Amino acid sequence: xxxxxxxxxxxxxxxxxxxxxxxxxxxxxxxxxxxxxxxxxxxxxxxxxxxxxxxxxxxxxxxxxxxxxxxxxxxxxxxxxxxxxxxxxxxxxxxxxxxxxxxxxxxxxxxxxxxxxxxxxxxxxxxxxxxxxxxxxxxxxxxxxxxxxxxxxxxxxxxxxxxxxxxxxxxxxxxxxxxxxxxxxxxxxxxxxxxxxxxxxxxxxxxxxxxxxxxxxxxxxxxxxxxxxxxxxxxxxxxxxxxxxxxxxxxxxx
Numbered sequence: 001x002x003x004x005x006x007x008x009x010x011x012x013x014x015x016x017x018x019x020x021x022x023x024x025x026x027x028x029x030x031x032x033x034x035x036x037x038x039x040x041x042x043x044x045x046x047x048x049x050x051x052x053x054x055x056x057x058x059x060x061x062x063x064x065x066x067x068x069x070x071x072x073x074x075x076x077x078x079x080x081x082x083x084x085x086x087x088x089x090x091x092x093x094x095x096x097x098x099x100x101x102x103x104x105x106x107x108x109x110x111x112x113x114x115x116x117x118x119x120x121x122x123x124x125x126x127x128x129x130x131x132x133x134x135x136x137x138x139x140x141x142x143x144x145x146x147x148x149x150x151x152x153x154x155x156x157x158x159x160x161x162x163x164x165x166x167x168x169x170x171x172x173x174x175x176x177x178x179x180x181x182x183x184x185x186x187x188x189x190x191x192x193x194x195x196x197x198x199x200x201x202x203x204x205x206x207x208x209x210x211x212x213x214x215x216x217x218x219x220x221x222x223x224x225x226x227x228x229x230x231x232x233x234x235x236x237x238x239x240x241x242x243x244x245x246x247x248x249x250x251x252x253x254x
Contacts, residue, residue: 003028004030006025006095007074008029008086009077010031010034012033013035014055017082018046019082020033020046021085022049025086025091031049031050032053033052034056034064036056036060038058052071054067060163061139062157062161065139069146072146079139086194090192091143098143105152105184106175107143107144107188108185109143110189111138111140111195113194114194128187130179134175134176134185135216140195153181154174154181156174157170157177160215160219169212169215173216207245210240210249211248211249213232214229217232
């Protein structure tokens with residue numbers, strides 16, 4: 001029997017557990033589900049596929065991801081949400097790359113929407129990730145080398161991500177923390193997941209959105225964050241709702 005190299009690690013709320021379908025991935029794999037149940041609702045476990053799970057009463061996706069990262073036993077971990085489907089050949093290609101490149105700790109791949117359109121403007125070729133090109137990373141696009149991540153002490157910052165006040169940027173912070181710790185991460189133009197378009201963009205330019213983005217830049221760049229925020233504003237000024245919150249954004253004073 002072929003060794004299982006990969007775990008597909010889901011993070012979900014108890015009332016959304018029923019949304020998880022058996023992953024159609026040919027590569028032998030384990031499934032691990034982190035079930036958050038802060039409301040203590042009754043729920044039934046899926047019975048149509050094998051998996052391991054852990055329950056908690058916490059809230060926040062980064063707390064859930066960290067539980068998965070701490071629990072899995074395979075060499076690699078692919079992060080998953082309860083409403084995505086997978087592309088088996090893409091996952092196999094990404095795992096093959098990790099096997100052939102033992103110094104790579106994280107592969108960032110692509111996801112497309114249900115119409116087959118890529119969810120964002122991805123690079124067309126393999127690219128080494130840096131603090132300046134990984135800000136749009138999505139968790140469902142990430143496959144990590146588990147032991148290397150653990151040995152470097154890398155985890156998702158639980159002050160960021162869905163369910164936290166700073167509701168975005170957790171993937172970006174995870175990647176940059178890995179790079180700061182001497183790790184290596186690579187983008188591959190391989191599509192591994194299908195996910196409907198999210199609606200978080202509708203918050204763009206609101207005070208809460210700008211505050212969250214400002215805090216992400218502070219977390220990643222420290223004392224040079226105001227310069228990065230200025231550059232970000234100049235690149236995206238058409239998306240900003242005027243200059244009302246510009247001073248607050250640049251200096252992180254909300």
